[in-house]
Amino acid sequence: MRDKxxxxxxxxxKIGSALLTADGRGLDRAAMAVWVKQMVALREQGVELVLVSSGAVAAGMSRLGWSSRPSAMHELQAAAAIGQMVLIQAWESSFAEHGRRTAQILLTHDDLSDRKRYLNARSTLRTLVDLDxxxxxxxxDxxxxDEIRFGDNDTLAALVANLVEADLLVILTDRDGMFDADPRHNPDAKLINEARADQQEVAADMHQRRVGALAEGRAETVGGQLLAGAG
Structure with missing residues (x-):
């Protein structure tokens, strides 16, 4: 695995909301700076990077002064619209400190299910990577x-990995790894050191997973299975 x-x-x-926010107080710029420093180090080693970032809704909620995640779709979308501006500016400024350029890409299910739009998105992403x-x-968002959303950014990241023909998909969370059950509700949950995407344990780990009130909602599709199936 290490050789791969x-x-x-x-x-x-892919970096989840729990690793980008400060306990419900908006974006954690210090934490983002740490992630950027590590990604820049990878880039300097010749690694091509595509970042899938959560955090727009959380950032928007902070700007609006909301302490709890709303359930109404129109309120979530309003928070996302406000927060996406904050999120991308934070990434841009942090990467710029290292002399690195960024670009914002917002995708929907339709962008990846329609062949023409899929190919256009792939062409754009490849061009951006080629431009460093x-x-x-x-x-x-x-x-x-609800009917057409990816469900969570793990799924989106898996689809993007296929889109750009990535060699590696890294999903960063606030958990120790993949478990055969939710460790927050089952003290006997066991850590899985290595698993195939088609194993039942993968689905068990990701099904109905939440990362706090400010994070994205239920994982409706297993990203690893999508990546394996598409590859």
Missing amino acids: VTGARRWVV VVPVINEN TVVT
Whole structure:
């Protein structure tokens, strides 16, 4: 496994809301700076990077002064619209400190299910990578509905990994790893050191997973399975 990671030249890195926010008080700029420093170090080693970032809704909620995540779709979309501005500016300024350029890409299910739009998105992303620009991708929460949303950014990251033909998909969370049950509700949950994407344990780990009130909602599709199936 370590050899596969070392040899991977194109990475898709997904960072969840729990690792980007300060306990419900908006974006944690210090934490983001740490992630950026590590990604820049990878880029200097020749690794091509595509970043999938959560955090727009959380950032918007902070700007609006909301302490709890709303349930109404129109309120979530409003928070996402406000927060996406904050989120991308934070990434841009942090990468700029290291002389790195970024680009914002907002995707919907339709962008990846329609062949023409899929190919156009792939062409744009490949061009950005060739230009040594770090694409920062998020779901376009402002326009999607429950029926067509990806479910969470793990799924989006898996689809993006296939889109850009990545060698490695890295999903960063606030948990120790993959478990055969939710460790927050089951003290006997066991850590899985290595698993195939089609194993039942993968689905058990990701199904109905939440990362706090400010994080994205239920994982409706297993990103690893999508990546394996598409590859």
